[in-house]
Each structure stands twice: as C-alpha cells, then as structure tokens.
Amino acid sequence: MATILSGAAVANARSEALSARVTKLKKSGIVPTLAIIRLGERPEDLAYERGACKRCEQIGIAVQKFLLPQDAAQDAVLSAVEAINRDHTIHSALLFQPFPAHIGGDAVIAALNPAKDADGLTNDSKSHVFSGHGIGFPPCTAQACMEILHHYGYDVTGKRAVVIGRSMIIGRPVAMLLLQENATVTICHTKTEDLPALCRDADILIAAAGRANMVDSSYVSAHQVVFDVGINVGVDGKLVGDVDFAQVEPRVAAMTPVPGGVGAVTSTVLAAHVVEAAEGMA
Numbered sequence: 001m002a003t004i005l006s007g008a009a010v011a012n013a014r015s016e017a018l019s020a021r022v023t024k025l026k027k028s029g030i031v032p033t034l035a036i037i038r039l040g041e042r043p044e045d046l047a048y049e050r051g052a053c054k055r056c057e058q059i060g061i062a063v064q065k066f067l068l069p070q071d072a073a074q075d076a077v078l079s080a081v082e083a084i085n086r087d088h089t090i091h092s093a094l095l096f097q098p099f100p101a102h103i104g105g106d107a108v109i110a111a112l113n114p115a116k117d118a119d120g121l122t123n124d125s126k127s128h129v130f131s132g133h134g135i136g137f138p139p140c141t142a143q144a145c146m147e148i149l150h151h152y153g154y155d156v157t158g159k160r161a162v163v164i165g166r167s168m169i170i171g172r173p174v175a176m177l178l179l180q181e182n183a184t185v186t187i188c189h190t191k192t193e194d195l196p197a198l199c200r201d202a203d204i205l206i207a208a209a210g211r212a213n214m215v216d217s218s219y220v221s222a223h224q225v226v227f228d229v230g231i232n233v234g235v236d237g238k239l240v241g242d243v244d245f246a247q248v249e250p251r252v253a254a255m256t257p258v259p260g261g262v263g264a265v266t267s268t269v270l271a272a273h274v275v276e277a278a279e280g281m282a
C-alpha cells in the first residue's frame, strides 16, 4: 500500500506561513491583491476560480475579477490586461486559458506586465523557469508538484524522474524544476515509444497527460513516488486523475490522490505568488 501524499496537508502548512506574511504587509498598508481575467463560464474555470478565491480569502488576499463574455473582443481583453498593469493596488493576475479561438492569446499574454504574471504565462516567466534566473514565477501546478516533494522530504538529487506530458503549463516546466534540483529527467509524450517501460524505470513519475486512468499497473514499480496531475471528468461526472488509483496504489511507495493531491496545492502556490509579488512591489 502506498503512502498517500495529501495535498491538503501541504496547502495548510503553506497557508499558515503566508497568512503571517499578509498580516505584515497589511500593517504597512498593502493589501495583496490578485486579479482574475475570465472569458465565459467554463465549468473547469469556475471550479478552479472557486478554489483560488477560497484560498485567497483564507490567507487575506483580495481578489478583483475582470469577467468578460465568451465572445468578448480582443480589445476588451487587452483593456482588462492594461487596467491590471496600470493599477498599483493589483499585484498579480491569473488569466484563464485557453482563450476562445477568436482571441490572439499570445498578444494578450505579451501585454501582461511579467512582474504580475502569477501563473508563468509570459515569456519572461518561461525564461525564468528554463534558466533559473530573471523575473516571474513557474506555473502554479508545476511548482505544486515540487512543494509536495519538499513537504514530504523527498530529495530528487540523482533520481530518475519521468514526466508524461510536454505542455508549456505543466510537463515542460515541472521537468525544468526537477532538473534544477538535480534529477535526471525524461519528458514523454504521445510519440514516445514503449512508455510503460520508461515509466517503470522512474523513481519519480509525474502523470500530466489529461487521459483518465491511463497510468495502470504496467507503468509503475514498487519503489516509485507517483504524482497524478490529471484532472478529468469521469462518465459519472466525478473527477478522475491520469492514474488508475485502484491498480497503482497497491504497487507504489507513495502517490498523490485525485482529488486532494496536486490540485489542492495549486491554489496555495497561486496565493504564494501574489504575496511574493506584493512584497516585491512594497
């Protein structure tokens, strides 16, 4: 049986320390503030927004929402970004993606002040993640995986890490964060040959493919720590990860559950980025 790596435990420990930092900021007249830009009402965006707002409220962070219709014009989205850039009382921004097809997402992201980029979207943030230097933050979910590793005392130095998924928001950045901590990292994707064999060889396996239950017992081995980043809606409407919990849990050393694993830490990392940005602008 695996040790279950609870995201809630990590999030709660992190939140306490953040609340203390927010209290200090407020004493000097600064209310850390997150702006959210959301187009339309996609259920997954609303679910993430609820979690983020709840966590921010608990820590003492204010949230300002810029809500636009799904068919909003590009200029309206750019105006919202520019308003956020101009407003010195807003320290950080979360832009829900992907944007609708008629919006040039790259232009919107390029317009955001990188110092206010809470979720690692801008080129400056990406450069920071890949080089380890400069302005910006890693995407919250990628960093959440690292925070779970740190909280539970795993040292990845010299370990073999396999990441399933090469997106710019999870797969690649989490691979770079693992590399910065001296893991030996393999990034896998839809064209990878014999994926189960590669995965079985890993000490740390990160599943971020967005394919419900794809990681079954043929992907894992007994010494492994498995991170299930996937959030998929099952046929019964319930959330399921990329890892088949029933098959994998008896066969690995430790794993994160879905729900209650990586996703539970992501909103706390977002809050941490807002606090850090506010401290940086104080």
Ligand code: NAD
Pocket (backbone or CB within 6 Å): 141, 164, 165, 166, 167, 168, 169, 170, 171, 188, 189, 190, 191, 192, 195, 208, 209, 210, 211, 214, 229, 230, 231, 232, 262, 263, 264, 266
């Ligand atoms: P994406 O679709 O952009 O990327 C998925 C990646 O997985 C691609 O690089 C693709 O090559 C790879 N992939 C897909 N199917 C594969 C297969 N069968 N074999 C090997 N590789 C495969 O998705 P994303 O934005 O990176 O998100 C990945 C998952 O993480 C989704 O389920 C998403 O909902 C979830 N997610 C979780 C959080 C969180 O807080 N836990 C946050 C954001 C996204």
